[in-house]
Amino acid sequence: QTGIYASSRKGRLSVFWGDQVFLPSVDFKYTPTHHIDIMCTLLGDSAPTAEEWTAQGLEKYGVIAVLKGDEVSIPEAAQVEKVDHATATKMLGQLGTIGQVGPSLGSFSVSAAILKALVGEYSSELAEKTAKLDTDPHFWMPMTLSLEDYLFLMNQKGISEEESKSHYERMKKFNEGFDRAGMGLFGAVDVGKDACWWDYGQLKLYSKNSLLLLDDANSESALLRKFLSLEQGPVTSDGDLSMSHSYAFNSKVVKGSVKDSLLCQVTTKEISADGAIIVNCVAPQITAGKGCILYNLMSSEPIIAEEGQVMVSVTDEAGESFVLKSRMDIDGGKAWKNVVEGNELSFEQVHKNNKNAKITTISANREAKYEQIASSL
Numbered sequence: 348q349t350g351i352y353a354s355s356r357k358g359r360l361s362v363f364w365g366d367q368v369f370l371p372s373v374d375f376k377y378t379p380t381h382h383i384d385i386m387c388t389l390l391g392d393s394a395p396t397a398e399e400w401t402a403q404g405l406e407k408y409g410v411i412a413v414l415k416g417d418e419v420s421i422p423e424a425a426q427v428e429k430v431d432h433a434t435a436t437k438m439l440g441q442l443g444t445i446g447q448v449g450p451s452l453g454s455f456s457v458s459a460a461i462l463k464a465l466v467g468e469y470s471s472e473l474a475e476k477t478a479k480l481d482t483d484p485h486f487w488m489p490m491t492l493s494l495e496d497y498l499f500l501m502n503q504k505g506i507s508e509e510e511s512k513s514h515y516e517r518m519k520k521f522n523e524g525f526d527r528a529g530m531g532l533f534g535a536v537d538v539g540k541d542a543c544w545w546d547y548g549q550l551k552l553y554s555k556n557s558l559l560l561l562d563d564a565n566s567e568s569a570l571l572r573k574f575l576s577l578e579q580g581p582v583t584s585d586g587d588l589s590m591s592h593s594y595a596f597n598s599k600v601v602k603g604s605v606k607d608s609l610l611c612q613v614t615t616k617e618i619s620a621d622g623a624i625i626v627n628c629v630a631p632q633i634t635a636g637k638g639c640i641l642y643n644l645m646s647s648e649p650i651i652a653e654e655g656q657v658m659v660s661v662t663d664e665a666g667e668s669f670v671l672k673s674r675m676d677i678d679g680g681k682a683w684k685n686v687v688e689g690n691e692l693s694f695e696q697v698h699k700n701n702k703n704a705k706i707t708t709i710s711a712n713r714e715a716k717y718e719q720i721a722s723s724l
Contacts (some may be wrong), residue, residue, distance in 0.1 A: 353377045357456060361456040362482075366548040369452060370570060372539030380421050381534030382461040382527060385487070386452040386608075387411040388544065389537040394445040400432035408450035409483055410435065413535050414443040421531035425491035426451060426483060428500055438496040449537070452544065455482065456536075461525065468521050489518040491533050503637055543567050550657065554640060556622050588618075596597070608635070614721040621716050623652075629720045631718060636673050647723070648707060656688075661697060664705055666712035 349363045355377050369386075391412075398405070412435070425442055427435050430455040439445050448518040457465075465486070480486070484504065489497050492517050498609040523615060538544075545556040545567075560639070561581050562568045572580070572616045581592040587602040595610040603618035610620070623635035628644040635641055636654035644650055645668070647705040650657055653677045662668040672688035673679065684695050691698070 349454075352697070355379065356456050357408065358459050359456045359463055360459070361387070361454070363454040364548070367452070367544065367546045368574065369538055369545070370543040370574065372541035372543075373537060375538075378535075379458070379530075379538065380526075381423075381453060381460040381531035383487070383490075383532060384534045384536045385411060385424070385426070386457040386536045386538055387449045388452070388540055388542055389447040389449040392447065394430070394436075395448055397432040400435070403450075404462045405435075405448070405450060406431050409453070410448060411451045411535050412445050412510070413447045414439070415446040422446070422534070423491070423531055424533050424535045426487045426533075427492070427496075428483065428488070428540050430500070438492060441493050441496070444490070447535070447537075449535075449540070451483075453483075453537065458530070460528065464521070464525050468517075486513065486518070487533060490522055494519075498604065543570055545571065550675065552638045553636070554624060554675065558607075558622075560594060560609065560697070561607055567637070593620075614717075614724065616724050627717070629717050629724075631724055640675075643713065644670065645713070645720055647720055661718075662709050662713050663699065663701070664708045666716065668713075668716075 349361065352361060352375055355375070356379065359379065365714055390399075394412075395403065395405070405427060409426055410430075411424050413422055413424045415422065416537075421424070423443075425439055427438055430438070435516040436445070445681045466473065469478070469480070483503065488500065494512065497515050498508055498511050502508065545559070547553045547556055559565060559568050559571050560575075560577070563580070564574065564658055577594075581594055583592055584590045584592045588600050589604045591604075591606040593605045593608045593610070595613070598610045598613040599615075600610070600613060600618050601616045603615075604620070605618060608620040608622045608623045608625065610625050612627045613633070615624050615631065615633045617632045618632070618634075620635040620639075622637035623639040623641070625633065625635055625641045626643070628641050628650065630644065630646040630648065630650040632649035633641070634649070634651045636656065638654060638655045638659045639652040641652055642648065642661070643661060644658060644659070650658070657675060660668050661671050669691070671694075673693075674688060677687055680693055682694065684693050686693050
């Protein structure tokens, strides 16, 4: 999917989010005009009204605004994060006349020149591994916004004015000293307002966009099936295993009922699933209520999940595992530091315990355990 942009980006570094898929609705071949360009879905030929801003839900996204240039200069863009129309208009109005606006996809590319300059600027931090910087708040925003507006947005993130101002001044000095060599600094790459954009980065979006495969009424369903090389629609069949408008990929299920569900790499003697997503699970019996997500579960005992429940197996390098639970109505971001659903650890604690884990070792241990349980069924 991302390879289609390669021919337009020779000599550049491209960064794509691994938890989303997008299919552009406009030509993907272009000539880079900026040292940094970021993908977005520009929604029209003019700035949206307050009503259009709300209708498009732009206050929920990082937004890219392309400023109108003249016949000589290269139009620059700017980024603001999750603000209402009035705030965005005030911030961007200080920079120039707003042209097109749209939500950012987050994926970007940078020229070799600015990448080398950034590596030089942050050489001590890179060598000492003492800092953590994110592109949106620490690079793109201080490069494209006024100091006042940058401080306002960073304050919303809980960052002190002193820290934000110091970083802004550093990036301002970097920006002023960087030789653009006739190119713009920050520009937009439009993927088209009719582009398909399937984001799997949040639990509710993972569920929604996975189950899109079963949504015959949605025109994007056919596009997603084609993208995944699925030649037929959801399966309905009778027998020991009753399938009703569902998919089962690379799965071994003896009997039961599967309705409006997605199964992938599932091994069980008996199943009951309704509106569920079950991935890489093995157990003698699996029961999944409506809206459930079961992921990486391996059990010699029956797995039972209630409606809306989320169950994920977390495995360490020693091969030991435990089940982490949540629910579809729990916001993992807001509950990041909390212990929920009877778990022993918070999501944050699980992340800290596993952030340096050797994934290849864990994967091998998981595969061996999966095969061991599957062969006993």
